[in-house]
Amino acid sequence: MHAPRPWLHRCAILLAALVLAPSAIARGPDRLHSSLRAGDAAASAQCYPFVPPGPLALRASGKKVFAWYFPPFQLSTHNEADSKNWYERWLSPTGASSGNLEYLSTGGLLRDRPLPMPKRPEPNWKQLNFEVEIRQAIAMGLDGFILEMSYRQIHVDDRFNRVRDMLAAAKAVDPEFRILLAPGFPKGALDTPDELAQTLLAVIDHSSVFRLPDGRVPLATFAPERPIRDGGKPILWWQQMLDLLRAQGVEPAWYPMFLSRTAMNSIPNIAEWRATMAGYSIFEGKTASQAASNLSEAVDARRYGLDWMARVAFQDMRVRKSAEKVELRHWESSNSTTLRALFEKAIESDAQMLNILTWNDYGETQVAPSRARGYAVADLLAYYTAWFKTGQAPPIARDALYYFHRKHRTDAPYDATKQTAGAFTIPSGPAAENQVELLAFLTEPGLLSIRQGSDLRSVQAAAGMTSFKVPLIGGTTPQFELSRGNQVVESLTSATPVRASVDYQDMTYYAGGSIECARPL
Numbered sequence: 001m002h003a004p005r006p007w008l009h010r011c012a013i014l015l016a017a018l019v020l021a022p023s024a025i026a027r028g029p030d031r032l033h034s035s036l037r038a039g040d041a042a043a044s045a046q047c048y049p050f051v052p053p054g055p056l057a058l059r060a061s062g063k064k065v066f067a068w069y070f071p072p073f074q075l076s077t078h079n080e081a082d083s084k085n086w087y088e089r090w091l092s093p094t095g096a097s098s099g100n101l102e103y104l105s106t107g108g109l110l111r112d113r114p115l116p117m118p119k120r121p122e123p124n125w126k127q128l129n130f131e132v133e134i135r136q137a138i139a140m141g142l143d144g145f146i147l148e149m150s151y152r153q154i155h156v157d158d159r160f161n162r163v164r165d166m167l168a169a170a171k172a173v174d175p176e177f178r179i180l181l182a183p184g185f186p187k188g189a190l191d192t193p194d195e196l197a198q199t200l201l202a203v204i205d206h207s208s209v210f211r212l213p214d215g216r217v218p219l220a221t222f223a224p225e226r227p228i229r230d231g232g233k234p235i236l237w238w239q240q241m242l243d244l245l246r247a248q249g250v251e252p253a254w255y256p257m258f259l260s261r262t263a264m265n266s267i268p269n270i271a272e273w274r275a276t277m278a279g280y281s282i283f284e285g286k287t288a289s290q291a292a293s294n295l296s297e298a299v300d301a302r303r304y305g306l307d308w309m310a311r312v313a314f315q316d317m318r319v320r321k322s323a324e325k326v327e328l329r330h331w332e333s334s335n336s337t338t339l340r341a342l343f344e345k346a347i348e349s350d351a352q353m354l355n356i357l358t359w360n361d362y363g364e365t366q367v368a369p370s371r372a373r374g375y376a377v378a379d380l381l382a383y384y385t386a387w388f389k390t391g392q393a394p395p396i397a398r399d400a401l402y403y404f405h406r407k408h409r410t411d412a413p414y415d416a417t418k419q420t421a422g423a424f425t426i427p428s429g430p431a432a433e434n435q436v437e438l439l440a441f442l443t444e445p446g447l448l449s450i451r452q453g454s455d456l457r458s459v460q461a462a463a464g465m466t467s468f469k470v471p472l473i474g475g476t477t478p479q480f481e482l483s484r485g486n487q488v489v490e491s492l493t494s495a496t497p498v499r500a501s502v503d504y505q506d507m508t509y510y511a512g513g514s515i516e517c518a519r520p521l
Contacts, residue, residue: 044139047517048379049400049441052386058141059176061389063352066180066210067137067359067367069145069166071159074360075117075129087113093418093504105421106319106328107504110362112372126162130169134177135520136369137359140378141385144170144178144210145359146220151184151196163203170208178210182220182257187231193241197248204250216253217245218278220355223259225267235272242276253278255309257355260284261293279307281355286316286331286365287429291341298349310346312384313357314339314377316365317507321421328424330507335404335437335469336380343384347391354388356381372496375519376402376511380439396441396464401480401492401514405436407506408499409472415503424505432507435469436498438480442466446484452476452498474500480514490514 045052052058077086089095090109095102103109122128137145150160170177181204183196203209204217211217226232238254245252254277258264261282267273279301285293294310301308315338317330333339346354360368369375379402386394410432414423426432438450442461448468449458453476459468477497482490496510 044517044520047139047375047515047519048382049396049398049515050383050386050394051397052141052382052394053390055138058386058389059143062213063354063389064143064210065141065354065356065385065388066144066146067142067356068182068361069133069147069359070361071148071162072157073114073362073366074126074159074162075114075132076119076125077159079119079125081119082116085116103321105419106321106326107419107506109319109321111317111319111506111508112362112366112370114360114362115369115371115374124165127165127169127172130162130166131173132521133359133368134169134173136378138174138177139520140382141389142177142356144180146180146182146355148182148222149184149199151186151199153199153202167203167206167208171206175207177208179206179208180210180218180220182222185221185224185233185237189228193237193244197241197244200245201248201250204245212253216251216278218253218255220255220257220281222257222283223263224256225258225263225273235269235276239276255279255281255307257281257283261297274304274306277306279309279353281309281311283311283357285311285342286313286333286338286357288334288338288341289430291338291345294342294345294351295349298351307353308349308351309353309355310342310349310351311355311357312339312342312346312381313365314367315509317424318364320363326421328421328505329427330424331428332426332430332432333509334430334433335435335509336377336402336439336467336511337437339377339380340384340467343388347384347388354385369519372508373511374495374513376404376513379513379515396443398441398515399443399446399482399490400441401482401490402439402441402511403437403478403480403492403494403513404439404509404511405472405478405494405496405498406434406508407496407510408502409434409474410505410507412474412499412505413501414505419504424507434472436472436478436494438468440466440468440482442482444484446482446489449481449483451479451481472498474498 091113093104093107117129120128147166149163155161167179170179183200185196209217228234242252242254256277258280298308315333318327320327356367358365360366367377367381369378383394436450438448440448440461442463444463446461447458448461449456450470452473455473457470478494480492481488492514495512
């Protein structure tokens with residue numbers, strides 16, 4: 001039961017109603033998108049417990065926030081009805097084709113997927129789906145996507161051949177939403193830089209391609225430090241590619257995305273790399289204990305006159321199966337703690353750019369609205385993005401509750417006759433945790449409660465944002481409440497029951513929130 005909210009909340013709802021006109025309501029991770037179609041971030045303000053800066057204020061900031069976009073996991077891979085969508089096949093132990101048991105040992109290729117999209121009749125359905133994601137990103141305050149792209153203009157995987165669709169979508173939705181190009185590179189020993197340069201030149205003049213204030217075109221490249229024996233390229237190869245662009249009147253700014261600090265340190269001629277780079281980021285670091293590196297990397301980068309592109313992630317969990325090996329791995333993100341810690345250290349570092357890892361790589365880590373998490377992670381990103389860009393935590397305008405927990409404890413028994421690939425492991429970092437988190441945004445102090453079956457835990461919380469965690473209990477469905485005096489102000493029941501045992505392990509942190517609102521579509 002929801003009690004009447006404060007007057008500010010009621011005013012916000014009235015204002016939103018005037019702005020939105022007729023619209024559907026979406027609540028929880030299992031509901032479809034609402035009918036909001038305008039790419040207007042201000043109209044989405046009703047979705048948040050805080051007062052977001054207007055789109056113009058966010059854009060005016062010199063700090064830019066991008067999310068890494070991984071093309072294989074678009075909203076719809078083949079424009080099929082959802083019952084036939086490849087995501088449902090990838091989530092199934094029986095695999096990607098009828099009667100195929102390729103994922104039987106792991107329980108599926110994925111554990112989460114984008115929110116369902118209907119089959120589109122339009123011939124430009126690829127672009128239209130990109131437009132949906134761009135509207136979602138704008139509502140969260142993002143400046144653009146870092147688009148991973150092929151080094152060839154035509155890739156064997158058609159999902160990588162949609163650079164022009166993405167650029168067209170950005171221009172159609174918002175001419176100020178930018179695409180930062182992230183070109184891959186050929187792995188053959190005899191491949192030259194020419195093909196990559198030509199691939200970039202084919203799109204680099206598009207108005208939606210991101211440029212720095214001085215006109216340079218940033219280029220992000222994932223893991224270029226890999227050894228030559230593994231397909232990497234020497235620094236001379238990259239220098240030649242950049243020179244080819246300059247010869248055509250394009251001034252590039254190279255931002256390698258190193259796999260890890262260890263990998264970066266292993267480069268034997270790192271000084272020459274630094275002389276070629278404009279800045280860099282790192283993909284490693286998806287635990288709260290690694291958040292401080294957003295500060296140390298910023299200090300180190302400035303020592304060499306480089307930009308540090310801080311990074312933020314929610315959770316990293318992987319199910320991999322190939323002819324060579326099978327791996328079930330995850331890194332403990334401690335509910336929402338890792339995301340919040342990485343953001344807070346990125347803010348403290350005064351970095352000028354932020355790399356969110358990733359928007360939609362459902363095989364590793366993602367923050368886009370999804371079936372397992374709804375918009376809970378997206379809302380938290382919107383809060384911290386506003387803080388990162390303005391330097392001030394947004395004021396809280398209404399009470400809201402968010403939850404984060406797994407669908408089973410990490411020590412819950414699984415069926416070893418089905419999950420024959422073995423148990424999930426943690427390669428590095430903190431040990432697995434088994435907690436349910438209530439993340440509350442409060443306009444004034446209140447009592448927070450988490451009930452799991454007969455177990456009831458409560459804490460008195462101050463105004464502001466409070467993280468309240470208790471041990472996760474199998475065989476229950478967590479319930480959450482905010483009360484003041486003897487009156488319940490907000491209540492929320494998890495959409496994800498906690499199972500005592502499972503057939504297949506799922507280390508995903510599921511999430512949800514209490515705010516009902518229209519969402520971009």
